[in-house]
Amino acid sequence: MSTTSVTMQSIRIPDSLEARDAEDFVASSELANLVTGLLWGNNDLWVSPAARLEGARPNDYEQSLLWAAKDGDRHVGRAVLEMTKQDNLHNAFVHVMVHPGFRGQGIARELLRTAEASAQDHGRRVLQSYSEHPAGFDPEAADVLRPKTGAGSLPGSSAAVRFARNNGYELEQVERFSVLARPVEAARVESLESLAAAKATGYRLVVWEDACPEEFVDQYALLRQRMSTDVPLGEIDYQEEAWDRARVRQGEEELRRKGGHSLVTAALHVPSRELAGHTFLDYYPEKPDVIYQEDTLVLRAHRGHSLGMLMKAHNLLRVGRLWPEGERLLTWNAAENQHMLTINDALGFVPAGYEAAWQKKAGAGA
Known part of the structure; x- marks a missing residue:
């Protein structure tokens, strides 16, 4: 390290x-x-220490390790290492943050090396990370960096981009971060829902809050499992997650302990009684102005019936009545997922920034 006053622990x-x-x-x-608030110029991605603690607690499915860089008693940097325990045992997720006033001193590099060494000790040979980039840069500028997928770009001058590349990470994918302001134009969304419903013959919607009905929990686990790999991943080395009813219930309980709520709309194929797809929203009353649009998936065998639009439009209309204080919906989609981006655009989402997916495999040097 180039600084002597900062210690790692x-x-x-x-x-x-x-x-x-x-x-x-x-x-x-x-x-x-x-650090996140300074980057985005708002607190939309603020997470309370209590919610972070519930997410960091070890369970049957994942564990988290955390390190601090401290200047005396002051925290000036952090590193997080997350590892799954039931699947993807070759992978680890690492993320490093440093206070803007302490950058350029080698702190981020030291934190990264510490987390990487721990990942190696746990037998993890593929490291994945992300960086965030607000909109406002020219996506066609000469110095932009494009991912291996070819969709999307990042500002080449970004310190986060330089740091990732200098430490052996490759840009695998770019996701678009989008925001939808509420209240939405109800008549327009209702029209989109009606048009989608007309194409979804043989299906009906099933809606629940916070806990999946017992009759659907095994099928819902399958949807969550398929979601882990059916979305575009480019060349990211990630295998299908292992989901069962116990994992569904564990996730619901963790959300409850965080003080959060969920709203799920699923499409049921009436002839087979099979859940064909789902979409869900998360909401935290401690951050009442923000709603998170999470997974949306339609199983391959049921695509082509406008189920994605039907489920998302229905959820969007319900959320105004359920969580009326919510002012914005936030969501993330792979830049190459044009089908889902088209749905989101029609519903009123607009780009706010981009998230980069980085990957480094064992043996890749700095």
Whole structure:
């Protein structure tokens, strides 16, 4: 390291925020919110320390490790390593953040090396990460970097882009980050829903909040499993996740502990009684102005019936009544997923930025 005043240390995941050893976890969470807020110029992606703690707790499906860079008692950098425990045992996800006032001192590189070494100790040979980039750059400029998929681009002058490439990471994919302002024009969305419903003969919608009905939980687990690889992934080395009813229930319980709620709309194929697809939204009352549009999937055998539009439009109309304080919906889609982007555009989503998916395989040097 080029600096001597900053030290690195691991952070224990505390039992609660009231625990005596929770101070570092809270400070690290606050640093993450600060850096993210400064990048985007708003707090739409703010996550409370309590919600971060619930997400970091080890469970049967994943574990998280956390490190801090500290200038005295002040947290100036953080690294997170996340590893699944039931599938993709060759993979690890790593993410590094440094306070803008402490960049250029080698802190990010040291944090990254620490997390990478831990991943190697756990037998993980493929590392994946992401970086965020607000809109406003020229996507056709001469210095932009394009992913292997060929869809989307990033500003070549970005410090995050330079850091990733200098440390052996390759740009595999670009996702578009989109925002939909509420209230929506109900008549337009209702029209889109009606047009989609006319093409979806033989299907009906099933809706639930927070917990999947017992009669559908096994089928819903299958949808969540297929979602992990049926979406465009480019050359990202990621295998299908292992989902069952226990994992569905664990995810619902974790969301409940975070104080969150979900709204799921699924398409049921009436003749077979098979769930053909789903879409869902997440909402946290502690951040009442923001709603997160999460997964949307239609199984391959049921595509071509406008189920994606039908489910998303229906959910969008319901959410205004369920969570009326929500002012914006946020969502992310692969830049090459033109079908889903077309649906989102029709519903009123507009680009706000881009997220890069980076990958580094064992043996790739800096």
